[in-house]
Amino acid sequence: MQKRAILIGHTAEKPGAVRTRDGKTERQILESFREYLNFQIKPSGNTVIIDKPHGQGTDISGIFARIAEAKRQNVEFAIELHINNVPPGKTDNYSLLLYSESAAPIAEALKEHFADFIKDAGVERWVMVKIPDPNWPNFAAITQAPYPAIIFEPFFINNPKHTVAERALFEFCPLLVKFMETYKKQ
Numbered sequence: 001m002q003k004r005a006i007l008i009g010h011t012a013e014k015p016g017a018v019r020t021r022d023g024k025t026e027r028q029i030l031e032s033f034r035e036y037l038n039f040q041i042k043p044s045g046n047t048v049i050i051d052k053p054h055g056q057g058t059d060i061s062g063i064f065a066r067i068a069e070a071k072r073q074n075v076e077f078a079i080e081l082h083i084n085n086v087p088p089g090k091t092d093n094y095s096l097l098l099y100s101e102s103a104a105p106i107a108e109a110l111k112e113h114f115a116d117f118i119k120d121a122g123v124e125r126w127v128m129v130k131i132p133d134p135n136w137p138n139f140a141a142i143t144q145a146p147y148p149a150i151i152f153e154p155f156f157i158n159n160p161k162h163t164v165a166e167r168a169l170f171e172f173c174p175l176l177v178k179f180m181e182t183y184k185k186q
């Protein structure tokens with residue numbers, strides 16, 4: 001059976017956004033996600049977690065290393081997790097789904113699956129972007145994935161309306177695992 005993968009974003013060298021209230025990095029928060037996800041996935045199931053905690057050279061937050069590993073494991077599709085940053089002075093409030101062309105149906109299903117959760121977390125809207133897109137050059141890498149590839153940024157790291165808290169992790173992680181276990185190809 002072909003596996004489905006959850007990719008953990010960022011590396012120790014490129015830890016991503018910083019939460020101002022406690023200085024925690026995106027990478028550290030994503031490591032908490034990884035721990036919770038590890039509790040939820042069944043060893044006998046169809047979901048694997050891919051993490052490349054160290055990057056090389058100009059690899060943007062280790063994304064090419066993760067794509068290579070997912071390719072090596074011949075995954076059916078992969079969802080990479082990130083936590084968005086709020087630009088200073090902005091109050092943007094959305095959940096972001098970036099996806100390669102072949103991943104469009106999976107992205108739509110993921111949005112549907114998380115609709116209630118995201119609303120409850122205080123997020124106002126979804127932004128869906130098919131990659132490549134000139135406004136999102138940093139994520140062009142996912143077009144090189146030989147499988148349907150998605151980047152999911154459910155929250156903003158500094159948005160006080162969002163609960164990127166330990167409570168949210170408890171709820172977010174089992175929902176994501178459920179999606180990985182139950183999504184049916186159209």
Ligand SMILES: [Zn+2]
Nearest residue numbers: 009016082083
């Ligand atoms: Zn990130």
